[in-house]
Amino acid sequence: MKALKKTLVIGASDNPSRYSFLAINKLRQHQHEVVAIGNKKGTVAGVDITTEMEPVDDIDTVTLYINPRLQPAYYNYILSLKPRRIIFNPGTENTELQQLAVDNGIQPVEACTLVMLSTNQY
Numbered sequence: 001m002k003a004l005k006k007t008l009v010i011g012a013s014d015n016p017s018r019y020s021f022l023a024i025n026k027l028r029q030h031q032h033e034v035v036a037i038g039n040k041k042g043t044v045a046g047v048d049i050t051t052e053m054e055p056v057d058d059i060d061t062v063t064l065y066i067n068p069r070l071q072p073a074y075y076n077y078i079l080s081l082k083p084r085r086i087i088f089n090p091g092t093e094n095t096e097l098q099q100l101a102v103d104n105g106i107q108p109v110e111a112c113t114l115v116m117l118s119t120n121q122y
Helices: 019-029 068-081 095-103 112-116
Strands: 009-011 034-037 040-044 047-050 061-064 085-088 105-108
Touching: 009 068, 019 034, 019 040, 019 112, 047 085, 061 068, 068 095, 085 095, 095 105
Parallel strands: 009 034, 009 061, 034 047, 061 085, 085 105
Antiparallel strands: 040 047
16 A cells, blocks of 8 residues: 655645646545645635645645745745655746755655656655
């Protein structure tokens, strides 16, 4: 049995045309617990999207769906969660946050969450 990975989706959206929407659905299909933060509240696959950076325990993975220029507001929050890894989906690559991750013992991964889930590499 594969280990389930509690995942924080940053940049979550209830818009079906957004990749974060697809990722939340696929994460839930794979039975991963999902926490979601977006710029407006909503619900996707039974997951409530919050607009607040609330404390969350036991986050394994943070997956990013926000532009690198918006990411600095999340740096301290992400690092405080002490995730095992941060997935930088296409278009979210950020060398500054990647270096902060490494400096804090967090694995930065440049990949697509959807592809990782589809190929059993998540």
